[in-house]
Amino acid sequence: MSQRIAPLALLGLAALAACEEKKPQPAPAPTGSTTAAATASAKPKPAIEPTSTSVNPFPALPASFASAANAASDDKIALGKMLYFEARLSKNHDVSCASCHAIDKHGVDGEPTSTGHKKQKGGRNAPTVLNAAGHMAQFWDGRAATIEDQAGGPILNPIEMAMPNEKAVLDTLKSIPGYVDAFKKAFPADKDPITYDNLKKSIGAFERTLATPSRWDKFVAGDASALTDDEKAGFKAFDAAGCPSCHTGTLFGGTMYKKLGEVKPYPGLKDNGRFDVTKQEVDKFAFKVPSLRNVEKTAPYFHDGSVKTLDEAVKLMGVHQLGKELKAEEVTAIVTFLKALTADAPKVAKPDLPPSGPKTPKPDPG
Ligand code: HEC
Ligand code: HEC
Numbered sequence: 212m213s214q215r216i217a218p219l220a221l222l223g224l225a226a227l228a229a230c231e232e233k234k235p236q237p238a239p240a241p242t243g244s245t246t247a248a249a250t251a252s253a254k255p256k257p258a259i260e261p262t263s264t265s266v267n268p269f270p271a272l273p274a275s276f277a278s279a280a281n282a283a284s285d286d287k288i289a290l291g292k293m294l295y296f297e298a299r300l301s302k303n304h305d306v307s308c309a310s311c312h313a314i315d316k317h318g319v320d321g322e323p324t325s326t327g328h329k330k331q332k333g334g335r336n337a338p339t340v341l342n343a344a345g346h347m348a349q350f351w352d353g354r355a356a357t358i359e360d361q362a363g364g365p366i367l368n369p370i371e372m373a374m375p376n377e378k379a380v381l382d383t384l385k386s387i388p389g390y391v392d393a394f395k396k397a398f399p400a401d402k403d404p405i406t407y408d409n410l411k412k413s414i415g416a417f418e419r420t421l422a423t424p425s426r427w428d429k430f431v432a433g434d435a436s437a438l439t440d441d442e443k444a445g446f447k448a449f450d451a452a453g454c455p456s457c458h459t460g461t462l463f464g465g466t467m468y469k470k471l472g473e474v475k476p477y478p479g480l481k482d483n484g485r486f487d488v489t490k491q492e493v494d495k496f497a498f499k500v501p502s503l504r505n506v507e508k509t510a511p512y513f514h515d516g517s518v519k520t521l522d523e524a525v526k527l528m529g530v531h532q533l534g535k536e537l538k539a540e541e542v543t544a545i546v547t548f549l550k551a552l553t554a555d556a557p558k559v560a561k562p563d564l565p566p567s568g569p570k571t572p573k574p575d576p577g
Contacts, residue, residue: 258443261433265450268459271428272504276344276419281359283416286396289562291417293393294410296561299383301372302328304574308365308414312340314559317508318421323516328373329576334482336516339509341557342502344419346465351498351514352485353468359415363407377407383572384410389565423505423554430551438551445548448541453533463503463552470497471513474534477527482514507553521546 259266277283294300298307311325312318318339320326325337335351343349349361365371366380374380384390384405391405397413398404429437438446449455457473460466468485471477477496485494498514512518518527525545529537537545 258440258447261431261435265447265455266431268455269427269431269463270461271431272342272345272422272424272461274424275422276342276358278344278357278359278415278419280357281412281415281419283419284397286393287398287413287416288420290390290393290397291413291415292559293390293562293564294414295417297564299387299564299567299571300366300374300380302374302574303576306372308340308362309561311337311365311371314340314421315556317341317505317556318343319509321510323511325371327371328369331370333370335514336511338501339505340418341421341423342462342465342504344415344421345462346499346502347467348499351482352488353499354488357415358418359411362411362414362418379572380410381405381407386568386570386572387565388568393565421557421559423557425504425554426551441544441547442551443548445544445546445551448544449548452529452535452537452541452545454528454545457500457532458503464500465502467500468494468497469500469532470495472496472531475531477531484514503549504552505554507550508556521549525549 275283295308298304298310300307306327311320311327313320318341320337323336324332324334326332338351344358347353349355349358355361355364363377366374367376374383384394394404394409394413398409401409426437426442457467457469458464471480471484480496483495485497485499486492488494506512506524507521510519510521512521512524518524522542525542526537529535529542
């Protein structure tokens, strides 16, 4: 670094010397460059530019989260979308993925914890499905490696969709003529396309389309005016506080596990988090660092949905993750910035679902 600066400094000195030599001559009219420099120093500098080094760790979102292992096609995505809204994949035909992850509510249900089969409550807050395919792993504890692996879980979870086993799910799908056709189209090379694996792949292919670029992405693509001055100052506050040490990458999260209470223990924790997956003591109370995209719209917060407002969540992060009492102005600035990560919810209407056939099982409230 110093080796690079040195020649520049010498050049600067040489330039100064040159100016001094010209001193005796009549003062020249100000050159273009000195005028520009004077104007620039008169105006307050914008807090950040699209090319600022502090901005680099947060590149623009891709248009979708493509996967080599699950190549997308329009037919696969269309089938995945139907299955996402399909309540007949639940025991009592009353719960679908969309019940707990409403796309028009930014992929969440707005509840501290969700309600599934027989109105049973789970122990964790439903994270958003928007941009979830971009995470390093799924669930608060990362127990599913991919969005496809994840999609098979809730259908068989007794307190979520409560289907007894994979065969019951496949029998239901095979009894609905519209699904027989849709699976054939989505998996044209398969002899027997209605499989649990293909169900997971189609739901995954649909979820991989749920990328939500916001004004932040316009900004990093080079449009410095896409953010307000307050939002730029808010990003600086976010950066200065140390949030990017955990909330990093295009999703502002989803790249690592960290303990809730990394610096100062968090009171009253009941959920062991990642420890349940790894059984490693270091993972006790560790959770996947959540994405901050659309966080304005996904209250309540934290793995247990115990925090009602974004201001409170940010304040608690300061105390427990960074060991800092953030000032009220800092919290306001950071929240102002976080709101620039909000995009419109994707316009995904519930598709027409194919009618049941004579053998389709009836709802089972038991
Ligand atoms: C009864 C409510 C409920 C239903 C139904 C449900 N989910 Fe979830 N979902 C949750 C909860 C709660 C979690 C977090 C659980 C955990 O981390 O242990 C979750 C986690 C996820 C995640 C992980 C996101 C992340 O950030 O890690 C994805 C993706 C997801 N669900 C997709 C789906 C799909 C697809 C379906 C339908 C097949 C579905 N969910 C059905 C409540 C539900
Ligand atoms: C040491 C790592 C770390 C640091 C530093 C950190 N966070 Fe977090 N953040 C996490 C983890 C882990 C969670 C999930 C906690 C949980 O749910 O139990 C989280 C959760 C959040 C949430 C709630 C999101 C949701 O969907 O529930 C917000 C908002 C948040 N952080 C913002 C910030 C801000 C702003 C800063 C800087 C002031 C910050 N974080 C600093 C690790 C960190």
